[in-house]
Amino acid sequence: MSFFNSLIPSLNGECAVAETPATRRPRYEITETPEGYDVEVSLPGVSKEGLEITDEAGELRINAKPARELPEGRVLVHGETSDAAFVLLLDHDNTIVPESTQADLRDGVLHLKLSKVESAKPRKIAVN
Numbered sequence: 001m002s003f004f005n006s007l008i009p010s011l012n013g014e015c016a017v018a019e020t021p022a023t024r025r026p027r028y029e030i031t032e033t034p035e036g037y038d039v040e041v042s043l044p045g046v047s048k049e050g051l052e053i054t055d056e057a058g059e060l061r062i063n064a065k066p067a068r069e070l071p072e073g074r075v076l077v078h079g080e081t082s083d084a085a086f087v088l089l090l091d092h093d094n095t096i097v098p099e100s101t102q103a104d105l106r107d108g109v110l111h112l113k114l115s116k117v118e119s120a121k122p123r124k125i126a127v128n
Contacts, residue, residue, distance in 0.1 A: 022084055022085065023084055023085050023086070024084045024086060025087065025088055026043055026062075026064070026086040027042040028040060028041040028042065034121060034122055035115060035116060035121065036114045036116045037096070037113075037114040038111070038112070038114075039090075039110075039111075039112040039114065040109055040110070041062060041086075041088060041109070041110040041112070042108065043064045043066075043105070043108055043110050044066065044081065044108040045066030045067060045068060045081065045108065046064040046065065046066050046105070046108065046110075047067055047105075049067075050064055050065040050067050051063075051064045051105060051110070052064070053101075053103055055096075055098035055101065058092055058093050058094045059089055059090065060089070060091075060096075060098075060101075060112075060114075061087075061088070061089050061090075062086065062088040062090075063085065063086070063087055064085065064086040064087075064110075065085045065086075066081075066083060066086075094117070095117055095120040096114040096115060096116060096117065096120075097114075097115045097117055100115040101114055101115070
């Protein structure tokens, strides 16, 4: 199975993490380069302190908890957004190098740079 297909639960016919009232799957996009993958995950209201990223046994897991802080003296009357935590589980079948993963959270968007293992990178084959 290719890395791309394993990252898109809808193509596999399964959802790796079911949404519940307490959790939801964030919107995300994955682009591929010859060297790796770029992943952008929309995490509105999440700070670095509320974010946990782990990579274990071929699974990249993102857990994020939004923090809603109202100024003193204000009470929330109506909210269009959910306080539910974000959970995203991406199966990569050990085709990335976890030690070289780079993560940056800016303006509610998590940017991940994932490097491919050497065996997953494209190669040119010389013809004799």
